[in-house]
Amino acid sequence: MTFLEAFKKEDFQPLLRKLTYYAVKRLNGLDDKKSGGVQPVDLVAEALRKAVDGTRQWDPSESTVREFLFGCVRSEISNFFKKLKKVPTSFQFEEAFIDSSIETEEERDRALRKLKAEGADQEELDIFEVLISGITKPAQISEDLEISVDDVYIIMRRLRRRLDKIATTTIL
Amino acid sequence: MSTKKTIDDVLTSFIDQTDDTTIKTLLGESVDMVQYDQKAQKLEKEIGFLVKAQEQQKKNETLLELAKRFEEALLKGTEKPVAMLKQLMGTNQAFALNKSFDKLTREEIIEIIKDKNLIDLLNKLDEE
Numbered sequence: 405m406t407f408l409e410a411f412k413k414e415d416f417q418p419l420l421r422k423l424t425y426y427a428v429k430r431l432n433g434l435d436d437k438k439s440g441g442v443q444p445v446d447l448v449a450e451a452l453r454k455a456v457d458g459t460r461q462w463d464p465s466e467s468t469v470r471e472f473l474f475g476c477v478r479s480e481i482s483n484f485f486k487k488l489k490k491v492p493t494s495f496q497f498e499e500a501f502i503d504s505s506i507e508t509e510e511e512r513d514r515a516l517r518k519l520k521a522e523g524a525d526q527e528e529l530d531i532f533e534v535l536i537s538g539i540t541k542p543a544q545i546s547e548d549l550e551i552s553v554d555d556v557y558i559i560m561r562r563l564r565r566r567l568d569k570i571a572t573t574t575i576l
Numbered sequence: 577m578s579t580k581k582t583i584d585d586v587l588t589s590f591i592d593q594t595d596d597t598t599i600k601t602l603l604g605e606s607v608d609m610v611q612y613d614q615k616a617q618k619l620e621k622e623i624g625f626l627v628k629a630q631e632q633q634k635k636n637e638t639l640l641e642l643a644k645r646f647e648e649a650l651l652k653g654t655e656k657p658v659a660m661l662k663q664l665m666g667t668n669q670a671f672a673l674n675k676s677f678d679k680l681t682r683e684e685i686i687e688i689i690k691d692k693n694l695i696d697l698l699n700k701l702d703e704e
Contacts, residue, residue: 408627408631408634416620416623418596420616420620421596421600422592422599424603424607424616425602425606426591428606428607429591443612443615444607445607445615445616445619446615449619449622452623453622453623453626456623456626456627457630470592471588471592474592
């Protein structure tokens with residue numbers, strides 16, 4: 405039996421609920437800010453797309469179709485966590501103005517201390533933290549920090565000037 | 577087997593065996609169900625389209641492979657595929673009456689076989 409034949413026999417919505425609940429448990433209460441707005445169901449959706457379009461291949465001798473789908477979600481979550489740890493290496497705002505690698509809490513704290521030492525205020529530090537969590541769109545930052553988009557642009561310009569001062573080589 | 581995998585196995589097995597009503601309740605405690613339901617409905621449609629597209633693509637690939645094999649068989653005069661094609665052609669009036677068997681193009685072969693059971697035909701060719 406092919407994957408598509410087996411998959412079509414499943415009742416879609418109950419299956420989706422099970423897979424989504426599994427993703428919820430595996431994400432372990434990761435909030436929207438840390439996940440960059442990615443919801444558990446979004447990861448399940450991506451896993452299903454990859455299973456259906458054949459990116460991930462089901463071997464019927466290895467698992468049932470459901471076990472396979474749980475595995476697809478597991479892989480998607482694992483990849484998602486890997487990406488979270490690596491964000492961001494660079495991002496665009498008018499033009500990219502941070503190109504550094506912040507992978508650990510320690511590196512993040514060090515970068516924040518440097519910014520503070522250069523006189524960055526709390527608004528700049530907040531935006532910097534959001535940026536390095538992987539959220540780079542001003543509209544999304546505005547929603548996340550509950551400030552206007554105009555203010556986001558103004559604060560980002562200040563932050564950029566601050567970073568330019570200290571980023572002769574790297575901000576870390 | 578690592579402990580982590582065992583815990584994950586227990587989790588997937590628990591979720592898989594839990595009834596939908598309980599899963600709904602548990603899910604509702606963790607996510608915004610209004611937002612979830614909207615995404616779930618859209619996703620069902622999207623995945624439905626994707627499944628159909630994949631099936632069509634697979635069917636087209638099989639059709640093309642079969643046509644190619646019949647075409648090669650006609651050129652080489654291989655007995656069994658040629659006999660199969662003759663039989664299939666006989667069921668199609670337009671081709672049976674108006675077309676010379678050895679002048680069939682790949683497109684015409686596709687016309688003859690497209691409504692048949694392609695997997696069955698492929699299996700018969702493989703038995704050769």
